[in-house]
Amino acid sequence: MMIASILLLAQLASPVIEFQFLKTIEVSYPLLDNRTAFLSLFFSVMGGVSIVINLLLTPLIHRYLGVIAGLLAQPLMIILCTLGFMFQPGLLLIAATKISDRGLSYSINRASRELLYVPIDSLLIYQAKAWIDMFGYRLFKIFGSILILFSTRWLPSSLSLPQLSWLIVGICLLWILALKLLRTEYRKIDQNH
Numbered sequence: 001m002m003i004a005s006i007l008l009l010a011q012l013a014s015p016v017i018e019f020q021f022l023k024t025i026e027v028s029y030p031l032l033d034n035r036t037a038f039l040s041l042f043f044s045v046m047g048g049v050s051i052v053i054n055l056l057l058t059p060l061i062h063r064y065l066g067v068i069a070g071l072l073a074q075p076l077m078i079i080l081c082t083l084g085f086m087f088q089p090g091l092l093l094i095a096a097t098k099i100s101d102r103g104l105s106y107s108i109n110r111a112s113r114e115l116l117y118v119p120i121d122s123l124l125i126y127q128a129k130a131w132i133d134m135f136g137y138r139l140f141k142i143f144g145s146i147l148i149l150f151s152t153r154w155l156p157s158s159l160s161l162p163q164l165s166w167l168i169v170g171i172c173l174l175w176i177l178a179l180k181l182l183r184t185e186y187r188k189i190d191q192n193h
Helices: 002-028 032-064 067-087 091-116 122-154 165-192
Strands: none
Touching (some): 002 067, 002 091, 002 165, 032 067, 067 165, 091 165
């Protein structure tokens, strides 16, 4: 259950970050060709960052700090970059936030998640992963999208792009709290094995 909560909180934050990212690019690059060129370059850089993190940092963090520290990297980096964007909105900080979200998700976070499953019963893992992959991810992305609509369209006073950062920080703080609770449970499981 705790593993599911950390995975799903990440899915809740992701659409809000994506919305901020795409809106900032739209303002920064009004011409479609320029926007396309920037996005191509950006996603290439993000893929490269993910590979470098996977090859260099992930093994070191797992070896010296543990799996939970690997899972903490993503929400902590998102909070730092999001706070930067909140107080100094711009393309560089929202790009760093996007890399913190997706780039770390595809690298250290994924490797850390898989290591969490090692001490858990295989039938339980199968059932949990099936629910998370088939239902949970999509449900929480929908919740994230509704959160964006609520905050930018349905409130009497809509939130600006930088103000949406408060939602992301709140989600990340819940995510970190879930990781703290998971660490306690993980230690119990680890001691029993």
